[in-house]
Amino acid sequence: MQSLFPSHGHDAKKPSAGFEGESTDNWQRIKDALRQMLPEADFNQYIEPLKSRVVSESEIVLTFPDMSSYQKVLNSYMDQLDYCKATSGLPVLLRFEIEGAGSTEVDPLVDLDYTVANDVPQVPDNYPEPGAQLPSDAREGSNIVARALTLQSQLNAEYTFQTFVNGPSNQFAHASCLAVADAPGQTYNPLFLYGGTGLGKTHLLHAVGNKVLKTKANAVITYITSERFMNELIYCLRFNKMWDFRRKYRNCDVLLVDDIQFISGKERTQEEFFHTFNALYEAKKQIVVTSDIFPQDIPDIEDRLRNRFQWGLIADIQPPDIEHRVAILMNKAEKQGMILQSAVAEYIATHAKGNIRVLEGALRRVIAFSALQGRAINVQLASEILQDVLVDKNSDSNISIESIQKIVAEHFKIKVSDLKSKKRQRALSFPRQIAMFLSRMRTQSSFPEIGTFFGGKDHTTVMHAVKKIEKDRKKDLELKAQLEAIERKLDVIS
Known part of the structure; x- marks a missing residue:
C-alpha cells in the first residue's frame, strides 16, 4: 500500500x-x-x-x-x-x-x-463550487496554510519608505505606494509601477510589504518575481502540487510581483496569474506589479491581463535629474558612515547619467579605491577612477540617425521610407517626430543635418518636432512610455 x-x-x-x-x-x-x-x-x-x-x-x-x-x-x-x-x-x-x-x-x-x-464559524450554506475562492469567514483558518506555504515574506528589511530617496522623478510612484500600504486593497488596486531598470521599482515594492507588516503583523505578504512564479508553477505541475500552488498565491493579503514583463509568451503562466489576479481582486486583496514596460507595450501577453493591469493605477518612475542623483549619492554615502563632499557628488552625478545602480557602482568604486590607496575622496580622485567607467551615451558612435530610424520604424510597425516621406497622416507623422526628437537627443547632429536624413526636411520642421515631443512627453503618459521603450532598445546597441 x-x-x-x-x-x-x-x-x-x-x-x-x-x-x-x-x-x-x-x-x-x-x-x-x-x-x-x-x-x-x-x-x-x-x-x-x-x-x-x-x-x-x-x-x-x-x-x-x-x-x-x-x-x-x-x-x-x-x-x-x-x-x-x-x-x-x-x-x-x-x-x-x-x-x-x-x-x-x-x-x-x-x-x-x-x-x-x-x-471558527460553521460551514455557510453558500459555500463556493470546487476550486473557487474560499469565503471570507473561512479565510482565517486557510491563512494558516498560506503562511506555512509561503514560509517567509521574502522581503528585504532594508527596503523601506524611510530609506527611499524621494524626488521629482519618482514622487508620484512613491505617493501611490504609500497610499496602498496605508490601505491595502482599498485605494489603488492593482497598482502597476513601470520604469527603466535600476530606478527603484523593487525598492518601492518591498517598502509596501514592509509597511503593511509593520501595521499588521499577521498580514500574509507574498513577494515573488515573475520568473520564480513561473518556476514554481512548472514544479507544481510536474509533481501534481497545483492545489498547494493556488492556496499559496490566492490566500495572501498582499501580492507583490516583480518584473511581470517576463511572463511574455508564457501562456500557462499567464493563465494561472490571470486566475490568481481575479481571486485576489474579488477578495479585495492588494496587488502590486512592477514592469520595465508600459502595459500596452508588453509583447505576447493576453489582452485580458493587459486590461486588468490598467484597472487600478499606473505610476511611472523616470530617471532622476542631477539634483536627485546628488541626493541619492549623499544618502548612500551617509549609510556607509562617510561624508561625501558636494563637489564629488556633483561630479559623479553629472557623469553617471544612467540608472541608480550606475550611481551606486560609481560611488562604491570611488570609496574602495580611496580605502585601498589611502587617499582622500575628492574630485581629482573621482575623475581618475571613473574616467574609463562613466561614458556619456550621447557620445557613443553606435547610435546613429539611421539606427534610430530603424528602431522607431520597427516599434511603430512602419517602413523607414515612411519616416522620410512627405505623407502627413498621423500614423506616420507622429513616429517621424519621435525619430527626429531622439536623433537630436542621442546624436550630436544639428537640426539641418537631421532634416537631410528625413527626406530633406527643413530645419524648422525638425525644431518644431523636437519642441512638440519635449513638451508633450511631460503630460502624455503613453508618449512617455513609448519613448522609454524605444530608448531601451537604443541602449542595447549603444
Whole structure:
C-alpha cells in the first residue's frame, strides 16, 4: 500500500485503544460536514468509500481504493475537505494511502497538518463550487496554510519608505505606494509601477510589504518575481502540487510581483496569474506589479491581463535629474558612515547619467579605491577612477540617425521610407517626430543635418518636432512610455 503521507519517524505510533473511537468520530464529523457540501453522487462515489485507520490520538490515515479516486479528490475537493477540517476545530492530521499500490513511500502532495481555534464559524450554506475562492469567514483558518506555504515574506528589511530617496522623478510612484500600504486593497488596486531598470521599482515594492507588516503583523505578504512564479508553477505541475500552488498565491493579503514583463509568451503562466489576479481582486486583496514596460507595450501577453493591469493605477518612475542623483549619492554615502563632499557628488552625478545602480557602482568604486590607496575622496580622485567607467551615451558612435530610424520604424510597425516621406497622416507623422526628437537627443547632429536624413526636411520642421515631443512627453503618459521603450532598445546597441 502506497503511503502518500509517511509518518515522521521510522516506526509509526500504534493507536491507543482509548483514542480509536474518538478519532473515528472525528473523521465521521468531517464526513458529515462534507456530505452537506458536496453533490450526493460525488460524495457517494469519492468520499463514502474511503476507509479510515487510526494511527494516534491526533492522526488518521484515509485509504483510497485507487489512484484515480485520489486524484479526483485532490483536484476537486481538497478545499472542501480542508475547510470542513478547519471549521470542525479538530487538531487532527489526515494522511492518505492508496490501496494496492505497493509499499514505496513518496513525498506528500498536500499537508493538512495544522490546528485552528475552536471558535471558527460553521460551514455557510453558500459555500463556493470546487476550486473557487474560499469565503471570507473561512479565510482565517486557510491563512494558516498560506503562511506555512509561503514560509517567509521574502522581503528585504532594508527596503523601506524611510530609506527611499524621494524626488521629482519618482514622487508620484512613491505617493501611490504609500497610499496602498496605508490601505491595502482599498485605494489603488492593482497598482502597476513601470520604469527603466535600476530606478527603484523593487525598492518601492518591498517598502509596501514592509509597511503593511509593520501595521499588521499577521498580514500574509507574498513577494515573488515573475520568473520564480513561473518556476514554481512548472514544479507544481510536474509533481501534481497545483492545489498547494493556488492556496499559496490566492490566500495572501498582499501580492507583490516583480518584473511581470517576463511572463511574455508564457501562456500557462499567464493563465494561472490571470486566475490568481481575479481571486485576489474579488477578495479585495492588494496587488502590486512592477514592469520595465508600459502595459500596452508588453509583447505576447493576453489582452485580458493587459486590461486588468490598467484597472487600478499606473505610476511611472523616470530617471532622476542631477539634483536627485546628488541626493541619492549623499544618502548612500551617509549609510556607509562617510561624508561625501558636494563637489564629488556633483561630479559623479553629472557623469553617471544612467540608472541608480550606475550611481551606486560609481560611488562604491570611488570609496574602495580611496580605502585601498589611502587617499582622500575628492574630485581629482573621482575623475581618475571613473574616467574609463562613466561614458556619456550621447557620445557613443553606435547610435546613429539611421539606427534610430530603424528602431522607431520597427516599434511603430512602419517602413523607414515612411519616416522620410512627405505623407502627413498621423500614423506616420507622429513616429517621424519621435525619430527626429531622439536623433537630436542621442546624436550630436544639428537640426539641418537631421532634416537631410528625413527626406530633406527643413530645419524648422525638425525644431518644431523636437519642441512638440519635449513638451508633450511631460503630460502624455503613453508618449512617455513609448519613448522609454524605444530608448531601451537604443541602449542595447549603444
